[in-house]
Structure formats: C-alpha cells, structure tokens
Amino acid sequence: MLRVAVPNKGALSEAATSMLRESGYLQRRDNRELVIVDSENEIEFFYLRPRDIAVYVGRGILDVGLTGRDLFLDAEVNGDAEEILPLGVGASTFRFAGPAGAFTAESELNGKRIATSYDGLLRGYLRDRGIDAEVVRLDGAIESSVRLGVADAIADVVETGNTLKAAGMETFGEPILASEAVLIGRTGASPAGLEVLKRRLTGVLVARRYVMLDYDIRKELVEQAFAVTPGLESPTVSPLADSEWVAVRSMVKKNKTNTIMDELYDLGARAILVSQIHACRI
Numbered sequence: 001m002l003r004v005a006v007p008n009k010g011a012l013s014e015a016a017t018s019m020l021r022e023s024g025y026l027q028r029r030d031n032r033e034l035v036i037v038d039s040e041n042e043i044e045f046f047y048l049r050p051r052d053i054a055v056y057v058g059r060g061i062l063d064v065g066l067t068g069r070d071l072f073l074d075a076e077v078n079g080d081a082e083e084i085l086p087l088g089v090g091a092s093t094f095r096f097a098g099p100a101g102a103f104t105a106e107s108e109l110n111g112k113r114i115a116t117s118y119d120g121l122l123r124g125y126l127r128d129r130g131i132d133a134e135v136v137r138l139d140g141a142i143e144s145s146v147r148l149g150v151a152d153a154i155a156d157v158v159e160t161g162n163t164l165k166a167a168g169m170e171t172f173g174e175p176i177l178a179s180e181a182v183l184i185g186r187t188g189a190s191p192a193g194l195e196v197l198k199r200r201l202t203g204v205l206v207a208r209r210y211v212m213l214d215y216d217i218r219k220e221l222v223e224q225a226f227a228v229t230p231g232l233e234s235p236t237v238s239p240l241a242d243s244e245w246v247a248v249r250s251m252v253k254k255n256k257t258n259t260i261m262d263e264l265y266d267l268g269a270r271a272i273l274v275s276q277i278h279a280c281r282i
C-alpha cells in the first residue's frame, strides 16, 4: 500500500483533502481521524502536522506527502526527499517585512534580528546571500515580534498582505520564495501506486484549469480557428450535415475562455459552447 502524508490542520489541510477526494480517494470525514485506509485503491493516508510531513517522507517512513514548498525546504531534509508535483493550491510568498519605512533592501539586515517560524529556510537564504543577521525562532504571530521588541524585522508567509498591513508593516526586497502546496517523495524512489496518484492529481489540476470548447465553423476557416484553439494535443474535427461547415472540439484555459470565444465569433464561428471538464486523464 502507498503511504501518504496529508496536512491535518492549517492553511493547506482543506485544499489537500479536497484534491485527494476529487482524485477518487477515500478521505476522512472527522477532523480527529488520524489514519484512513482506502483498500480499494491500495493507499493509506496519515493526517499529520504540515511541518512534520517532510520529516516522515525524508526518513522513508511514509512514501509521499502533500505539504507546502516553504515547509519542505524549512525541514532541511537535504536530498532525502524531492518535490514531485506542484499542486496549484495554497499559494503564498515568503518575504521580509519591517515597520513601514524602516527598510528598503535586504542588505540593511546585516547585524539585525529577524523573527520567523521558518528558521531553516531563513538561515539557508541568509547564508547564500552572505547576510549576517541573528535569527529569532518564534512559533507564530510573527507580525507582533517587532512591536514587542524581540526583533527588528521578520520573514514570514504573505498571502493577501492583510496581516502585515494591520500590524503597520510592509515588505521589502525581493520575495525569498514563491510557495504552494506540493507533492513530495523520497528522492529517486518509485513506490507502487505513485504513478497512479500522480496521474490522478494531474487530472484534477487539468480539470480545474481547462474547459471544453465546442463550435461550428466554415471549413476554409479551420486553420485560422486552430491557431486560436490549438488544444492540448490537437483539436477534434467532425463533419456536419452542411458539408461546408465542421464542428470543432478543443480544450482551452478556463481563464482565457471569454477572450477566445470573442476571437472565434469575430472569425465566423457560431454555436460556441463551453462545458466543464469533470475529470480527466491526460
């Protein structure tokens, strides 16, 4: 059985279980359940603290896990685990911030105290950049640390930026990291069932990002229409009762749907229909 670690709490928990449920796997109904065995799919899910997931995978106790890229790098499992697939949910950035107007560049952090919950990630970054600063490890509510006097600046997760703003702080310098939920696994390992899990998760990603587009167009305009809707591989073309027209079917990016429909209409396409992709294997 493939053994999978899933976040039991926090910002990624709901997104991860929804993706697995959409992938056709049995998921827990009660937040207190610690393990779920899906014997039909020969897979077992362990609900663990997101921060601990890379440790279990890195040590080879569990085969794969869903966690944040930032948490994975922070765990410093150094080559024992690797990122297998980005999951397109739980996006955030990891950034420096300070009191409004206090800092303009990260070089100004030399000799300063920086509070963070991601000390492994931060120390590695400071080392790589040759910045000599003191790291103050805190568990959470990092935005309060400067006002309370334990640090001069912070390095923390920023999603909307609302928490920083409420604390009278602002980001400075380039983002340290762009993070999102990722599937991680033991480096170089290919346990039974992993390929199916990857294919199912990829299917969910594609079904979320793409829609199916159908339209009718005059035969002589087909090449021009293909340029607008090239599809993932190649569009499907079917004959119509009127031999001067054909029906075309193609997948398009969900966020481009309306622009594409306008372009097709201007080109002469008619009966343009959009439908949702419920599930797929690409």
Ligand SMILES: Nc1ncnc2c1ncn2[C@@H]1O[C@H](COP(=O)(O)OP(=O)(O)OP(=O)(O)O)[C@@H](O)[C@H]1O
Pocket: 009, 010, 011, 012, 050, 051, 067, 068, 069, 070, 071, 090, 091, 092, 140, 157, 158, 159, 160, 179, 180
């Ligand atoms: N708005 C957000 N706040 C915190 N973490 C977020 C956010 N959006 C995405 N994440 C990601 O969630 C992971 C943090 O997981 P964690 O369990 O610490 O979440 P949390 O919401 O901070 O929960 P808690 O602090 O209550 O334990 C990181 O990978 C982080 O990048």
Ligand SMILES: O=P(O)(O)OC[C@H]1O[C@H](OP(=O)(O)OP(=O)(O)O)[C@H](O)[C@@H]1O
Pocket: 139, 140, 141, 142, 143, 156, 157, 158, 159, 160, 161, 162, 163, 164
């Ligand atoms: O940019 P925003 O959308 O405001 O989100 C980012 C904030 O959310 C998280 O805090 P969380 O609520 O998890 O509290 P914590 O710091 O105590 O973990 C994170 O640590 C930031 O503080």
Ligand SMILES: [Mg+2]
Pocket: 140
């Ligand atoms: Mg938190």
